[in-house]
Amino acid sequence: MEVGNNMKRVDARGKVSGQALYTQDMMNDHMLSAKVVHSTIANGLVRSFDLKEALAVPGVIGIYTCFDVPDINFGTPGHPWSVEEAHQDVRDRHLLNRRVRCYGDDIAAVIAEDPVAAGKAAGLVKVDYEEYEPLVSVDDALRPGAPLMHEEYPGNILKETGFTVGEGSYEQAAGSEEDLITFEQTYQTQRVQHCHMELPVSYAWQDTNGKITVVTSTQIPHIVRRVVGQALGIPWGSVRVIKPYIGGGFGNKQEVLYEPLNAWLSLQAGGRPVRLELSREETFWATRIRHAIRFHIKAAVRPDGRLIARSVDILSNQGGYASHGHAIAANASNMFKQLYQDEKVLESHAMTVYTSTASGGAMRGYGIPQADFASECLMDDLAARLGMDPIAFRKINCVKAGWTDPHLGFSFNSYGLVKCMDLGREKMHWDQKRREYAHQTGPLRRGIGMAIFIYKVGVYPISLETASCRMTLNQDGSVQLSMGATEIGQGADTVFTQMASESVGITADRIYINSTQDTDTSPFDTGAYASRQTYVSGKAIKKTGAVFKGRILDYAGEMLSRPADQLDLIDNNIVDKADGRRLLAMSDLAETAQYSLTHSVHITAEETSQCKENTFASGACFAEVEVDIPMGKVKILRIMNVHDSGRLINPQLAAAQVHGGMSMGLGYALSEELQYDKNGKPLNGNLLDYKLPTSMDTPDLEAEFVQLDDPTAPFGNKALGEPPAIPVAPAVRNAVLQATGIAFNELPMDPQRLIAAFKKHGLLPETEQ
């Protein structure tokens, strides 16, 4: 049984020794270098360029501007694509844009013999702009008379949607009983950036068969192939994408941002290899960020703690380009109906608004970290109003086992949410601490808080879920495992190997996974996002494994002159199903299958699994904090995530996944924010000024699990990629609420916000000290 073991990462050796090849490792000095020229205004139009000085830089091969690129609009998000137009993405950009929609927009590109020349020339490109009013906030953009970011979107509204669960309206429900307590609050999340270690990097060339080939640091090689084809207006099959090892993505590499431009630039250079590397600064301005979302919520609750009704109004700052479009705000809105069910009604309205700042895209949680912050602040605010224990209050109202989403149509099949709350409560000594910290005074004040969350696994039924897997038998009885699903640092290759081992009956040490995806040779999969791979791609492994094992047993049956259904494959041996007796070693079978003069066959299997079911993961975070009032600092004394993610394929890797997510959640809670000035220019788009937590800022991170087999899952497993980042910020906020009595409704809770609030609430004197 390989599933459930703490198998060492299959890429451990390579990553520790430096042998694992990343995109940059595969580049060479003979390649040309490209550098993008970015706009220095936030909103406007390029009138003209003066390229004279730039072209004079020695080594410059060519400069291409927004006036040179094909007149093709395309969309960049890493969605699966669909043949139905309603499921297709907004196409709102060119390879290079004349209409500038954010600081750092891509307006031209230099190709030069080396990166120094390219960078120098890019800096010498002179641009004449027509400038429009910068739209930094959603309020700026919604103001009547604001310039339109895209002519086709009046009022700068990309999309708005609404739904009601239950009968009537919130107002009717809130007035339907005399003693209902009503509450209204606005919660605001900030812009943050993924800050993956490896910067966006790719290189492209036209191969001998005319194919444009892109080697790139991406989560979604097969989608990159499609988008490059669409952006260049060439058949998708004439594009080849190769994904080496990658150093993190967190959703930012679930978007096809620079691969199309890189491919096109190579074609301008006659197909010569061209490399395109972004700096950290460019990554901040010109790639994707997590949406800043404002939630305006009204709630009505009975004194006994039953939630009667809510009205949730969501306003999402999209930035200049649609990217994933309204999908993230819509996902955020869905969470409200999923995590708690109001007795009477939930009204939801969500709007995504174009502004002239960096575009929001996918980032670990896809709207849920924002929604969960609002939701879990609200729950503690309501519990506080009612004088109830926050856990008790949540247990009354939270989703129950077997609940079915009324719109999506699937159920919470394996339900561990309450168990997560109970386990955290016990492990964190919640009741004792909660009492102990009830009345804090003085400069250092302690509190304990928690938050829960729900997370839909993958994207079914909203989008397509399809995954393929290929297994081939090596001549020594070992197996090559090929996936379209991608290792992006999270350990996917290791758990896929374990799953294949479990499915086939060959030990994991005899399974070799091909880590590099290559759209010319790898099976199809849409890639790493939505915490879908272990669930969706895992089904492809299970299905392929069964077919593959069947073919092995058929051959064994031939060799042993016995019916295949009397045989089994366990730990690299064909055994008698009846008594477990070892009959034949896989190494002998494999050698014979390959080389027999009587019956030679290259045993292999490839199957597509289209996933048409789904389930929910859930969990909780518990945070114990000490707030330094004069310093405006939150110290994490203890923090624990408890996850209901089904059966764990590899507990150590699962814990590591949780640790990473919690660390990201702490940055989101306490320090990270990409700030803009009023002209729409980023103020802190670099790792000096942007406060990403370091290891020095990070406390011990505790991960616990409630393992329940999910019946819809291939191995009982559920999502664990994104969930750990979700509940951390509200848990910390709720702990600070207990410690200080102050409800922080905006993220991050950085010293500036804390000091301001402490002054406002009289914990610190108003005057400067």
Added chain:
Amino acid sequence: MEVGNNMKRVDARGKVSGQALYTQDMMNDHMLSAKVVHSTIANGLVRSFDLKEALAVPGVIGIYTCFDVPDINFGTPGHPWSVEEAHQDVRDRHLLNRRVRCYGDDIAAVIAEDPVAAGKAAGLVKVDYEEYEPLVSVDDALRPGAPLMHEEYPGNILKETGFTVGEGSYEQAAGSEEDLITFEQTYQTQRVQHCHMELPVSYAWQDTNGKITVVTSTQIPHIVRRVVGQALGIPWGSVRVIKPYIGGGFGNKQEVLYEPLNAWLSLQAGGRPVRLELSREETFWATRIRHAIRFHIKAAVRPDGRLIARSVDILSNQGGYASHGHAIAANASNMFKQLYQDEKVLESHAMTVYTSTASGGAMRGYGIPQADFASECLMDDLAARLGMDPIAFRKINCVKAGWTDPHLGFSFNSYGLVKCMDLGREKMHWDQKRREYAHQTGPLRRGIGMAIFIYKVGVYPISLETASCRMTLNQDGSVQLSMGATEIGQGADTVFTQMASESVGITADRIYINSTQDTDTSPFDTGAYASRQTYVSGKAIKKTGAVFKGRILDYAGEMLSRPADQLDLIDNNIVDKADGRRLLAMSDLAETAQYSLTHSVHITAEETSQCKENTFASGACFAEVEVDIPMGKVKILRIMNVHDSGRLINPQLAAAQVHGGMSMGLGYALSEELQYDKNGKPLNGNLLDYKLPTSMDTPDLEAEFVQLDDPTAPFGNKALGEPPAIPVAPAVRNAVLQATGIAFNELPMDPQRLIAAFKKHGLLPETEQ
């Protein structure tokens, strides 16, 4: 119909532009460099090394000698392998050999930071040898008391075999009729080298998953995998082999000579990448050559021209290592029973003898160029004795349509041999020229000659014939074609593409073949040798194409709500089988199959074809020459090959294949010979002294074909890779015979041999001029 078209080579663009990557193009300066230390004696034993000076060279990482390598004997030939021990190869070498068996034997290897340091250190390694008598010729080796090259092979005889076709003995048959004419002659072929443009080159490293990976210029990646595994004593699945584009092999890269050492050296360097490149000189001494074979033949013929009996005694000079073993001499001996059938009896005896020179291995024709030289010299010698026209004489005795080999059990299914003779006779104005040149005198004498040949396609039933193919449908309706069979310059990728197009119904421009073989991801195939690929691997394409097309039509049936058997796929469209009406474009089908929310499937097929049938190719060469008696030179006035190779997949590529083979045949006939001195040291192991024909030496080469569909072939096609090189030398020799009346029975017919013969026969005065 794509088969039969002159489709442009799929790799034309890459090879013309320089974008096609060869092994050396993929190396970088960070790799370590290895250099092999070769023995400077031909026969002996390494007593000890003095490495002091060599180790002192700056940049040297390590020096490994024959005393350091694993005590594992392995064989290097590119045979398919078999689970039956009788089919396995002779294992007679180590990674580095202490027992020196030829000049240039591998006795040590240097690893250094760069190739200059490696080369310098290799030159400073001092060796103390125990020397044995060099055995240059088979006579040296067979002499009683000669030292044994391998203790297990008494008399230095690697193997001897014999067979008799018919009843009784040659002597009985030769004495069975009164007026039989008997004839006895010895024919001798020389050592030649393949002289592929790209030298043997590889690099190896241990990958992140522990696999040892070798990128190498080879014809047989899957066999390299096996042999590296065997030589290092590690599981075959833990070896990965990648074959980029390669610059020719001609059989020399059907042997696994330096990949195992390269892999082992990388492991000694902690898995760091190590490159190993051979020089042209090393390629001559230390890789493989075509066997020098001596044929002693007796023949009895009736005055009317009927061949009554032959006795053929074959003595093959193997060199120091078994390589392909006795297989080449055995193949040569088989040709005698196949090309002509004696009325009474054919006695054959073949012996392969170890000597202390470079080892004979596979080289374009695998024994047949040698056998055909002997056979076709004999036929003209007999015809001359009888005063018959050589073609008329051959027609009486040559193999007839439908003949079945009594030992191999398969038949000459599509018979074009006589048609080839007739076509060449007509095109070359044979009868007229033959008369015209009948009585030549003076310093310039003309003649016309011809030779025929037969060639068994592939290796069935002697060895395993197995091949796999994979097709996957891209999202735009184009197809990825993956083969285990290899492009080695001969155009395989192009004809595979045409075959796939024909099989599936998708135009060849929409089929992308993966040219690089990678044992981790490519389907299995034993590789490029024995002119097997279009026949054997072509069957895999046809089989896979049928399955793949079936799956496409099934999906089309779903989309169109029609039974799949009413549909066909023609030129990228699903059509109504009944009336040919276009119903659906493949691009639409492919996009739907991939992205449908209802039924998404990654359409793919992979099939193994085990080939258990075989056939013969045949043909003729016609040469018209002018011999310059005083200069001792043969000038080719006109030369034509006529081939019975079944249906041509790509006539232009077929003609190019014939041109290359004829050029090689002319070098074999007239100038090439690797010579050894009496100490067993090569005299001309370089391209200055070894007389490879240049373009200046090459006349216009004419290629004609008799196209008959072979019923056992996937597309009516038969072997054409090796055949063109076979009949050229005897055709030229027979033309020289007509021109001068002198029978040259040794190759090459270079000026030295010609002048000597002319003196001996009185055409030139005996004294020096």
